[in-house]
Amino acid sequence: MSAREILKDCKDRLxxxxxxxxxxxxxxxxxxxxxxxSLDEKRARGEExxxxxGVPVAIKDNIARLQDTLTCCSRFxxxxxxxxxxxxxxxxxxxxxxxxxxxxxxxxxxxxxxEKSAYFPTRNPHDLGKVPGGSSxxxxxxxxxxxxxxxxxxxxxGSIRQPASFCGVYGLRATYGRISRFGLVAYASSLDQIGxxxxxxxxxxxxxxxxxxxxxxxxxxxxxxxLKRSGDNFDPRGLRIAIPxxxxxxxxxxxxxxxMIEVVRDLEQVGVIVEEVSFTSPGRALAVYSVIAPAxxxxxxxxxxxxxxxxxxxxxxxxxxxxxxxxxxxxxxxxKNRIFLGTVVLSSPYRKEFFDRAxxxxxxxxxxxxxxxxxxxxxxxxxxxTPAFSLGAGMEESLEKFMSDILAIPGSLAGLPxxxxxxxxxxxxxxxxxxxxxxxxxxxxLLEFSELVKRESGYGAEVKLEIDxxxxx
Amino acid sequence: xxxxxxxxxxxxxxxxxxxxxxxxxxxxTDFSAPANTNTCPICLxxxxxxxxxNQKAVLLALRGAVALNCKINRESSFDRKNYFYPDLxxxxxxxxxxxxxxxxGFFQVGENKVGIQRVHLEEDAGKTIYNGEEVEIDYNRAxxxxxxxxxxxxxxxxxQARDFLRELRLLLLYLGISDCNMEEGSLRCDANISxxxxxxxxxxxxxxxxxxxxxxxxxxxxxxEQNRQKALKKGGEEIARETxxxxxxxxxxxxxxxxxxxxxxxxxxxxDLPVLVLEEGLIDSVRMDLPEKPQERKKRWEREWKIEKExxxxxxxxxxxxxxxxxxxxLAPPREAAKWIKENLVNFDFPPEISxxxxxxxxxxxxxxxxxxxxxxxxxxxxxxxGKNPARIIQEKGWTQVSDEDYIEKLVDRVLExxxxxxxxxxxxxDKAIRFLIGQAMKLxxxxxxxxxxxxxxxxxxxxxxxxx
Numbered sequence: 001m002s003a004r005e006i007l008k009d010c011k012d013r014l015x016x017x018x019x020x021x022x023x024x025x026x027x028x029x030x031x032x033x034x035x036x037x038s039l040d041e042k043r044a045r046g047e048e049x050x051x052x053x054g055v056p057v058a059i060k061d062n063i064a065r066l067q068d069t070l071t072c073c074s075r076f077x078x079x080x081x082x083x084x085x086x087x088x089x090x091x092x093x094x095x096x097x098x099x100x101x102x103x104x105x106x107x108x109x110x111x112x113x114x115e116k117s118a119y120f121p122t123r124n125p126h127d128l129g130k131v132p133g134g135s136s137x138x139x140x141x142x143x144x145x146x147x148x149x150x151x152x153x154x155x156x157x158g159s160i161r162q163p164a165s166f167c168g169v170y171g172l173r174a175t176y177g178r179i180s181r182f183g184l185v186a187y188a189s190s191l192d193q194i195g196x197x198x199x200x201x202x203x204x205x206x207x208x209x210x211x212x213x214x215x216x217x218x219x220x221x222x223x224x225x226x227l228k229r230s231g232d233n234f235d236p237r238g239l240r241i242a243i244p245x246x247x248x249x250x251x252x253x254x255x256x257x258x259x260m261i262e263v264v265r266d267l268e269q270v271g272v273i274v275e276e277v278s279f280t281s282p283g284r285a286l287a288v289y290s291v292i293a294p295a296x297x298x299x300x301x302x303x304x305x306x307x308x309x310x311x312x313x314x315x316x317x318x319x320x321x322x323x324x325x326x327x328x329x330x331x332x333x334x335x336k337n338r339i340f341l342g343t344v345v346l347s348s349p350y351r352k353e354f355f356d357r358a359x360x361x362x363x364x365x366x367x368x369x370x371x372x373x374x375x376x377x378x379x380x381x382x383x384x385x386t387p388a389f390s391l392g393a394g395m396e397e398s399l400e401k402f403m404s405d406i407l408a409i410p411g412s413l414a415g416l417p418x419x420x421x422x423x424x425x426x427x428x429x430x431x432x433x434x435x436x437x438x439x440x441x442x443x444x445x446l447l448e449f450s451e452l453v454k455r456e457s458g459y460g461a462e463v464k465l466e467i468d469x470x471x472x473x
Numbered sequence: 474x475x476x477x478x479x480x481x482x483x484x485x486x487x488x489x490x491x492x493x494x495x496x497x498x499x500x501x502t503d504f505s506a507p508a509n510t511n512t513c514p515i516c517l518x519x520x521x522x523x524x525x526x527n528q529k530a531v532l533l534a535l536r537g538a539v540a541l542n543c544k545i546n547r548e549s550s551f552d553r554k555n556y557f558y559p560d561l562x563x564x565x566x567x568x569x570x571x572x573x574x575x576x577x578g579f580f581q582v583g584e585n586k587v588g589i590q591r592v593h594l595e596e597d598a599g600k601t602i603y604n605g606e607e608v609e610i611d612y613n614r615a616x617x618x619x620x621x622x623x624x625x626x627x628x629x630x631x632x633q634a635r636d637f638l639r640e641l642r643l644l645l646l647y648l649g650i651s652d653c654n655m656e657e658g659s660l661r662c663d664a665n666i667s668x669x670x671x672x673x674x675x676x677x678x679x680x681x682x683x684x685x686x687x688x689x690x691x692x693x694x695x696x697x698e699q700n701r702q703k704a705l706k707k708g709g710e711e712i713a714r715e716t717x718x719x720x721x722x723x724x725x726x727x728x729x730x731x732x733x734x735x736x737x738x739x740x741x742x743x744x745d746l747p748v749l750v751l752e753e754g755l756i757d758s759v760r761m762d763l764p765e766k767p768q769e770r771k772k773r774w775e776r777e778w779k780i781e782k783e784x785x786x787x788x789x790x791x792x793x794x795x796x797x798x799x800x801x802x803x804l805a806p807p808r809e810a811a812k813w814i815k816e817n818l819v820n821f822d823f824p825p826e827i828s829x830x831x832x833x834x835x836x837x838x839x840x841x842x843x844x845x846x847x848x849x850x851x852x853x854x855x856x857x858x859x860g861k862n863p864a865r866i867i868q869e870k871g872w873t874q875v876s877d878e879d880y881i882e883k884l885v886d887r888v889l890e891x892x893x894x895x896x897x898x899x900x901x902x903x904d905k906a907i908r909f910l911i912g913q914a915m916k917l918x919x920x921x922x923x924x925x926x927x928x929x930x931x932x933x934x935x936x937x938x939x940x941x942x
Contacts, residue, residue, distance in 0.1 A: 062521075063521075064520075064521040070520065070521065072520070077520070080520075082514065082519055082520065082521060083514065083519075084514050084519075084521075084522075086521060181523065182521070182522070182523050183521045183522075184521055185520040185521045186520075186521070186745075188744075189744035189745050190744035216525060217523060217525055218523050218525075218745075219523070219524070219525055219526065219745065219746055219747055220744075220745065220747060295741060296741075296744060298555075298739075299553050299555050299564070299565050299739070299741070301564075302555060302557065302563065302564020302565055303518040303520065303562060303563045303564045304520075304564075305557060305559070305564060307559055307610070308517060308518070308519075308562070319559050319608070320557070323557055323559075343739065346555070346739035346741060347737050347739060348737050351739070355741065
């Protein structure tokens with residue numbers, strides 16, 4: 001197949017499905033077609049093709065790309081062109097990928113449902129009445145809905161793994177510093193990571209190897225020469241897997257627990273040793289996260305002042321009033337709430353009680369995980385306590401939304417790699433997900449173990465190739 | 474009741490470091506570029522951009538911290554200082570709050586040892602220009618590397634504060650880390666001042682004076698503030714903690730804001746920059762590489778070369794001039810060299826159109842009697858104008874001084890022979906008549922005879938005639 005044919009197929013699928021899914025907020029077909037043509041010409045000339053030649057990829061709307069708008073699905077950034085590309089975008093383009101568009105997200109990556117987008121909510125490809133998760137909900141729906149094989153999302157505290165789990169695809173959060181954040185609009189810089197979502201583990205390997213590595217523009221990155229597969233010698237016998245009791249206590253959905261146990265049995269069959277352990281309550285980690293993430297966000301989002309970009313209220317003479325009005329007009333409620341919360345926890349009467357304590361607790365959690373990985377190769381748990389919930393669920397389900405990231409958060413705080421992998425559908429046809437978390441830089445092992453899980457359990461990505469138009473009505 | 478007032482002053486100095494590019498991006502630091510041309514997504518705070526630390530800025534700041542005898546944090550870190558201002562692109566300034574590069578240093582000025590609380594790196598903000606109704610912002614300055622130097626409140630008078638800053642500026646210039654130009658804002662100074670009656674170290678209610686942009690402003694503003702606070706205290710009033718500005722035309726300080734409404738900067742560690750770790754040995758190599766401090770150099774000249782203080786002050790005040798003197802003093806007698814430079818070269822830009830070797834040559838010729846002092850000065854002047862070397866000028870002008878005794882004796886005899894009347898005047902007691910005779914001799918030699926030798930010989934011959942008539 002030529003790159004142009006692949007692209008044409010992708011475009012057809014998008015035109016057919018995206019009106020239902022609402023996964024995309026912008027497309028860039030012309031540039032993708034130009035790129036596809038040049039790849040086809042290269043191939044016709046018999047030249048060697050780059051590793052991702054002709055692979056259609058979608059990127060989340062908080063990743064900068066030259067000539068694209070960068071809106072983070074916020075009113076604030078309507079019409080904003082950053083004029084530069086994120087390092088990951090440069091790398092994807094160099095690898096021959098066809099970037100076809102930008103995906104929906106919760107405004108400024110704050111949310112777990114993609115309903116906080118300033119544009120529109122995205123729907124779950126497995127049930128159009130359910131949310132795709134978030135904040136990378138557009139990327140997860142685009143992959144789970146079969147529009148693209150690969151998409152980039154971003155995580156702060158579960159924003160890749162949770163939607164991947166809700167949409168039945170693979171989602172990887174890499175070790176903090178493996179993938180450059182240059183060009184990713186910051187939410188909470190000490191937690192943010194870009195990561196891939198894919199319908200196939202091989203694709204996850206491929207994209208990870210292409211976008212990783214030290215970047216002079218992001219001083220927190222490290223060399224990624226360790227990303228090598230061990231080949232066919234992967235021997236699961238004697239591998240030690242920990243399941244934190246406290247994680248399971250967060251899971252009330254019986255089907256989620258049963259499915260996980262079923263997968264664990266399969267693993268035990270091939271010699272993996274699984275042990276239940278005790279670990280800091282994820283509730284504590286969530287509390288720490290709920291202080292640190294908004295605190296950093298309040299600072300990261302201070303640049304949105306209406307002076308260089310964003311709403312510029314004409315009537316205001318006084319600059320303080322100008323900035324206030326600009327931010328009031330540009331930001332949605334969730335973003336304002338988090339900025340407010342973050343400002344409070346850093347302010348003098350409260351910072352000792354909140355921010356300073358949270359920093360200490362974060363170190364303790366990091367240390368505890370470090371100790372755990374001295375004894376175990378992996379930590380295993382469900383990816384989320386429940387499958388996807390209903391769109392516009394309102395108040396009664398708000399706690400559920402809040403808690404849907406809870407199993408992802410301890411690893412985020414410690415900067416550890418973790419993957420969300422599909423484990424089939426529940427009785428209502430909604431995907432269930434399993435989470436594997438490893439020590440720093442253990443991505444190759446995580447991916448190889450994921451292949452083992454797939455092989456032994458028989459569960460793979462649940463990509464919807466037919467979407468029932470009636471379901472969403 | 475009388476009581477003794479003590480003035481307590483501390484300074485905060487901001488210095489733009491002399492790097493080619495900004496502290497967190499590769500934009501030029503060129504001061505003269507048109508507004509908003511030295512900018513990029515990073516220094517404009519574009520969403521998604523990230524800082525990458527300029528290592529040159531670290532080295533320059535380290536040089537400053539080491540020269541100020543600071544303890545150095547092998548691991549220092551960056552923090553965010555959060556506040557909104559139109560010329561602050563990111564809504565926060567990256568600075569070093571929790572772990573500065575240098576701390577607990579000191580700087581000796583004469584008898585005074587002034588403590589240095591901290592020396593840290595940070596980024597400059599943009600510049601807000603008020604243009605009538607319009608407000609314009611130039612982001613060229615945003616991201617220029619700054620070093621902040623905070624002194625302990627060890628200064629006790631406005632004059633001492635000014636002198637301290639003068640000496641500090643001189644040191645910083647010698648270190649080559651900043652242009653230290655107060656007018657252009659590459660050196661900016663704020664001062665904290667309080668008055669106390671007891672022996673306490675800091676007055677509780679200190680007043681901060683912002684943007685004192687000349688040495689004069691510093692002394693005057695502090696003087697004014699000292700008097701204002703004394704008057705308030707005498708009247709039994711409390712001094713409010715506040716930030717004040719200095720009005721240069723009215724010569725008054727004025728209220729900018731009360732400390733009660735002070736900003737909470739919500740400092741926290743900058744997550745985008747890793748801990749700044751200084752390599753083993755770097756601090757030592759920076760220390761080894763320090764130039765001799767101007768204050769020490771001056772003392773050495775006074776001690777070893779017996780140069781007058783009045784002259785060393787002048788010589789030290791420009792590094793190029795001081796270096797020029799140092800070289801000249803190694804080729805000619807140092808005291809002579811100091812005198813010649815102070816008297817003849819202070820109004821010139823250094824390095825001047827004459828080399829230390831050439832000046833040394835002139836001085837030595839004068840000392841050897843080859844040139845008279847005033848001829849020497851003429852030669853120096855011509856060197857500066859033409860760029861030619863002294864030997865060539867002397868040759869071209871035919872200014873070689875003749876000290877040949879036979880020649881001078883013939884010259885003197887001829888003058889005595891041709892002016893019998895004047896000789897008689899001298900012999901009859903008019904001592905001054907000798908001046909005319911010497912003048913005649915010099916004229917005959919076209920100024921080339923060594924005037925000292927002419928004088929000696931003339932006097933001897935005349936005295937001989939007097940005695941043996």
